[in-house]
Amino acid sequence: DAKTTQPPSMDCAEGRAANLPCNHSTISGNEYVYWYRQIHSQGPQYIIHGLKNNETNEMASLIITEDRKSSTLILPHATLRDTAVYYCIVRARGSQGNLIFGKGTKLSVKP
Amino acid sequence: SQTIHQWPATLVQPVGSPLSLECTVEGTSNPNLYWYRQAAGRGLQLLFYSVGIGQISSEVPQNLSASRPQDRQFILSSKKLLLSDSGFYLCAWMPATNEKLFFGSGTQLSVL
Numbered sequence A: 001d002a003k004t005t006q007p008p009s010m011d012c013a014e015g016r017a018a019n020l021p022c023n024h025s026t027i028s029g030n031e032y033v034y035w036y037r038q039i040h041s042q043g044p045q046y047i048i049h050g051l052k053n054n055e056t057n058e059m060a061s062l063i064i065t066e067d068r069k070s071s072t073l074i075l076p077h078a079t080l081r082d083t084a085v086y087y088c089i090v091r092a093r094g095s096q097g098n099l100i101f102g103k104g105t106k107l108s109v110k111p
Numbered sequence B: 001s002q003t004i005h006q007w008p009a010t011l012v013q014p015v016g017s018p019l020s021l022e023c024t025v026e027g028t029s030n031p032n033l034y035w036y037r038q039a040a041g042r043g044l045q046l047l048f049y050s051v052g053i054g055q056i057s058s059e060v061p062q063n064l065s066a067s068r069p070q071d072r073q074f075i076l077s078s079k080k081l082l083l084s085d086s087g088f089y090l091c092a093w094m095p096a097t098n099e100k101l102f103f104g105s106g107t108q109l110s111v112l
Helices: none
Strands: A009-013 A018-023 A031-038 A045-050 A061-064 A070-075 A084-092 A105-110 B003-007 B010-013 B019-026 B032-038 B044-052 B055-058 B065-070 B073-078 B087-094 B107-111
Touching (some): A009 A018, A018 A031, A018 A105, A045 A070, B003 B087, B019 B107, B032 B073, B044 B073
Antiparallel strands (some): A084 A105, B003 B019, B019 B073, B044 B055, B065 B073
């Protein structure tokens, strides 16, 4: 699976949009981009995933560049409860087993 | 609905003692199962994964082992714990029908 690069930390003001970038320049054509987040002392939680089209759900939006070498997770109105470590992962659909988490981005939402 | 159970929530063990952490999934069949570890202030490290009964893949050579005696049961074990085995252990499962990974609530293991 391709590797990803994320900034180690970001701040965001409460109520503003949080835009979390992820670089995956070696992504293959059959690899999806997944986002998870981990609130302190809890198991990670699935947020969203996509292949090449932009995706939106009740939690967030995922914007993938046309060349698919990078993506951005958008939390449209960040709240204090969105403070967490956000992980970007690329993985081929149907691949056996391993799902590798990097170090992620620590997002701090401030009042 | 599907649920994942992982226990215990916290565990304090002396160095050299054995370990057994259990994880079970309900409401699904033939899931992929995973054990991750997170050391303090570190990222998630994949330890083991299993795509079926008796099938275990190890990602990192270490003092731990895993077993899958039943379809929805995944066990993490050690014969003799080391100080470096301390950490937050997470079990996870992925259904055969989609690619989302669902995590348990984790076990905080302290080896003293």
